[in-house]
Amino acid sequence: xxxxxxxxxxxxxxxxxxxxxxxxxxxxxxxxxxxxxxxxxxxxxxxxxxxxxxxxxxxxxxxxxxxxxxxxxxxxxxxxxxxxxxxxxxxxxxxxxxxxxxxxxxxxxxxxxxxxxxxxxxxxxxxxxxxxxxxxxxxxxxxxxxxxxxxxxxxxxxxxxxxxxxxxxxxxxxxxxxxxxxxxxxxxxxxxxxxxxxxxxxxxxxxxxxxxxxxxxxxxxxxxxxxxxxxxxxxxxxxxxxxxxxxxxxxxxxxxxxxxxxxxxxxxxxxxxxxxxxxxxxxxxxxxxxxxxxxxxxxxxxxxxxxxxxxxxxxxxxxxxxxxxxxxxxxxxxxxxxxxxxxxxxxxxxxxxxxxxxxxxxxxxxxxxxxxxxxxxxx
Numbered sequence: 033x034x035x036x037x038x039x040x041x042x043x044x045x046x047x048x049x050x051x052x053x054x055x056x057x058x059x060x061x062x063x064x065x066x067x068x069x070x071x072x073x074x075x076x077x078x079x080x081x082x083x084x085x086x087x088x089x090x091x092x093x094x095x096x097x098x099x100x101x102x103x104x105x106x107x108x109x110x111x112x113x114x115x116x117x118x119x120x121x122x123x124x125x126x127x128x129x130x131x132x133x134x135x136x137x138x139x140x141x142x143x144x145x146x147x148x149x150x151x152x153x154x155x156x157x158x159x160x161x162x163x164x165x166x167x168x169x170x171x172x173x174x175x176x177x178x179x180x181x182x183x184x185x186x187x188x189x190x191x192x193x194x195x196x197x198x199x200x201x202x203x204x205x206x207x208x209x210x211x212x213x214x215x216x217x218x219x220x221x222x223x224x225x226x227x228x229x230x231x232x233x234x235x236x237x238x239x240x241x242x243x244x245x246x247x248x249x250x251x252x253x254x255x256x257x258x259x260x261x262x263x264x265x266x267x268x269x270x271x272x273x274x275x276x277x278x279x280x281x282x283x284x285x286x287x288x289x290x291x292x293x294x295x296x297x298x299x300x301x302x303x304x305x306x307x308x309x310x311x312x313x314x315x316x317x318x319x320x321x322x323x324x325x326x327x328x329x330x331x332x333x334x335x336x337x338x339x340x341x342x343x344x345x346x347x348x349x350x351x352x353x354x355x356x357x358x359x360x361x362x363x364x365x366x367x368x369x370x371x372x373x374x375x376x377x378x379x380x381x382x383x384x385x386x387x388x389x390x391x392x393x394x395x396x397x398x399x400x401x402x403x404x405x406x407x408x409x410x411x
Contacts, residue, residue, distance in 0.1 A: 037387055039331075047327050047334060047375055049382050051341065054374040058367040067358050079351025080344035084223060086351065088233025091219075092300070094336075094343030095235075098242040099297035100321025101339055102249050105330035107174075107290040109253055110282060111266035116163060116178025117294040117318025119185030120156040124295020126189065127155030128302045129197065129207055129309030136214030144213045148303060149241070149296060156295015157288040159185060164287030168280040174287070182318070193311055206310035216303045236304030245293060246332035252289070262286050294318060327375035338375070345371065 037046075059069030080090045100117045107114035131151040135144050163177035193205040202208075216237055220230040253259040265272040265282050273279060301313045320342055327341075328334030349364035374381070 037383070037390060041386065041390065042329055044334070046380075046383055046386055047329070047338065049386070050327070050375040051371060053382075054370040055367075057374075058370050061363065061366065061370075062359065065358055065363070067356060072352060072356060072359060075355050076344075076348035076352045078348075079355070080348030084228030085231040085233050086347055087223070087228060088219075088230040088235035089347040090340065090343040091239055092233060092235045092305070092343070093346045094339040095239045095242045095300045096297050096317045097320055097324045097339035097342050098246060098336055099293055099300070100317050101324030101328060101335040102245060102321075102332065103290045103294035103297075103318075104321045104325035105328070105332075105335060106249060106253065106262075106286055106293065108325060108330045109259075109266050110262045110286040111269065112164075112167070112283065112287060112290075113175050114160070114178055114287065114290045114294075115175050115319075115322065116160065116181050116291070117297075117321050118314055118316070119178070119182035119318070120159045120291040120294035121297045121314045121318055122182075122185040122189050123159040124152040124156035124292075125298030125302050125309055125313060126192065127151030127153075127295065128298050132210045132214030132303065132309075133197070133207060136211040139213050141213055141216055145216055145237075145299075145303070148214075148299060152295040152298050153292035154295075156298075157292035159295070160287045160291025161284065164284045167287070168283035189311060193309065197309065204310065207308050210303070210307045214303060215307045216299075218304075234301075234305035236300065238300040238304050241296070241299070243336070245296065246336055249293075250332045258282075258285075294321070323372040323375065327371075341371070342368075 055073070059073070062069045062072045079086055081087055100121065103117050103120070104114055128148045128151055131148045132144060135147065139147075159181060160178070163172075163174050163181055166172035166177050167174040190205065193207065197207045199206060199208040218230065218233075219235045219237060219239060223230055253262065261272065261277045261282055264275065265277060265279060269279065272282070297317060298313065301315075302309055306313060324335055324338045324342055328336070328338040345364075345368050349361075349367065352359055353361050353364055
């Protein structure tokens with residue numbers, strides 16, 4: 033039996049190999065339509081990181097994906113597949129919108145923002161509570177219930193934005209624009225000393241919040257008793273039960289944390305970009321978070337760079353489709369799909385080969401040396 037791979041190999045090297053293979057296959061597709069893969073790759077990288085404006089958009093998308101990736105990851109450590117990030121983000125946006133609509137003309141942004149964070153987390157967690165409770169007490173599979181709750185959340189938002197919260201006289205289903213107290217600052221001040229001009233990119237302080245959330249998740253999952261119990265439950269529910277761990281409590285709490293993280297995603301587009309609550313602000317980020325979590329091996333250290341990669345694919349893909357008209361938007365989606373395929377669904381494809389290479393480099397394991405003796409002992 034092979035020894036476990038080093039952590040840096042599992043969450044770093046193997047995902048890089050998967051992404052490299054995905055881009056090689058994507059390059060073959062680009063060649064098939066008569067374009068140069070090297071030129072396409074250059075244009076995509078330039079579109080994602082070529083200047084401050086492009087970097088701002090890349091990190092703006094990455095911010096959203098960090099939250100949804102963390103949401104999927106924390107549930108996965110308990111053996112739960114939370115596919116309801118879309119709905120939880122939608123309802124989290126409702127929490128943000130209600131706070132901003134109520135307080136944006138009364139409080140400054142630095143007082144509104146913490147309340148909006150709480151509103152997003154509480155509303156997202158509440159939307160995950162019922163599927164979690166059904167899973168823990170009735171055996172209703174969380175995949176099915178969270179998918180159903182996505183549709184319910186979407187219908188609820190249509191009802192609210194077209195009626196109760198609708199801005200009078202506006203043909204679009206959305207709220208009024210938030211006043212200054214409901215808008216958070218951009219991050220141009222952070223990158224200006226580096227010589228990067230963010231321009232009108234929507235990158236905002238939610239990016240810093242996402243990095244803090246990643247650190248907090250790492251502390252909770254790997255440095256607390258609760259996190260140990262969650263990981264035990266995910267690895268062996270029978271062992272967790274035998275050890276006296278309360279499965280219902282753990283399932284409900286971890287799903288609520290997952291829902292809260294997904295709900296906090298709404299802060300980025302609602303307060304940081306649109307300054308209003310409108311339909312479709314999630315834009316599939318809940319499902320992208322699944323790929324981000326898989327690629328990042330459900331570890332914050334892997335999720336953050338994976339989210340930046342997907343942010344680069346979104347921003348760089350848009351620029352590539354503009355600069356190289358032969359590469360249509362559908363082909364950009366295909367390239368993104370290849371990354372998801374190799375880094376997510378086939379994420380362990382190259383693990384056995386890498387394990388064999390590391391086993392050969394490191395030599396026989398300690399158990400083998402004990403059993404057969406080292407060369408020095410034989411001599």
